[in-house]
Structure formats: structure tokens, C-alpha cells
């Protein structure tokens with residue numbers, strides 16, 4: 119039995135996910151918690167936010183995030199890739215600064231114009 123706190127809303131329900139029973143979820147107050155608990159047990163993912171180096175702009179770091187969630191197991195390698203990346207101004211909000219991060223099919227995008 120895996121125990122989790124649901125982070126989908128501020129209520130923070132305490133979930134139990136039964137891996138031996140088809141990942142059945144209990145402790146949730148709504149269906150979103152059941153979905154979160156099952157996904158977290160089977161295939162945990164996270165949206166990654168960070169910054170990359172930028173040249174030719176008034177500040178030296180450009181805020182970025184993954185366009186959607188990526189597997190949690192890839193977060194460390196994803197940060198290494200982001201830390202190796204450098205871009206040149208101008209950059210538009212939503213512009214991909216890394217395409218297909220680690221073969222996930224997910225881009226890393228700028229979160230502001232700079």
C-alpha cells in the first residue's frame with residue numbers, strides 16, 4: 119500500500135493506493151484524487167520549472183518550464199540539459215528553447231518575453 123497526499127487541490131486528502139489491487143485508490147474526496155493517486159503510483163510525472171542562461175538581455179537568466187509534465191525519473195537529467203542550454207535575446211514567451219527534451223516529445227519553453 120502506497121500512501122500519498124493529493125496535491126491536485128489545497129484540501130490535501132491522504133490517499134492510499136493499493137498496488138496489489140489494480141492500484142485502487144481510497145482516501146480521496148473526489149475523482150480527481152483517484153486519478154492523481156493512480157497516475158502517481160503507475161507513472162509519476164512533473165512539470166519542471168527552471169531558468170536558462172540568456173545573452174543579449176538585461177538579465178542573465180530566462181525563466182522556462184516544460185510545456186507539459188515529463189516522467190519524474192527524468193527530472194535530474196532534464197535539469198542537466200537545461201543547465202547546459204544558453205539562448206540569445208530576443209526570446210518570446212512560449213518559444214521553445216529546447217525541443218523534444220530527452221526524447222520525451224516535450225519542449226522546454228520560455229515563460230516570458232526577454
Ligand code: SF4
Pocket residue numbers: 124125126127128129130131145146147148149150151152
Ligand atoms: S482528492 Fe479531490 S478533494 Fe481531495 S485533495 Fe485531491 S482533488 Fe482535492
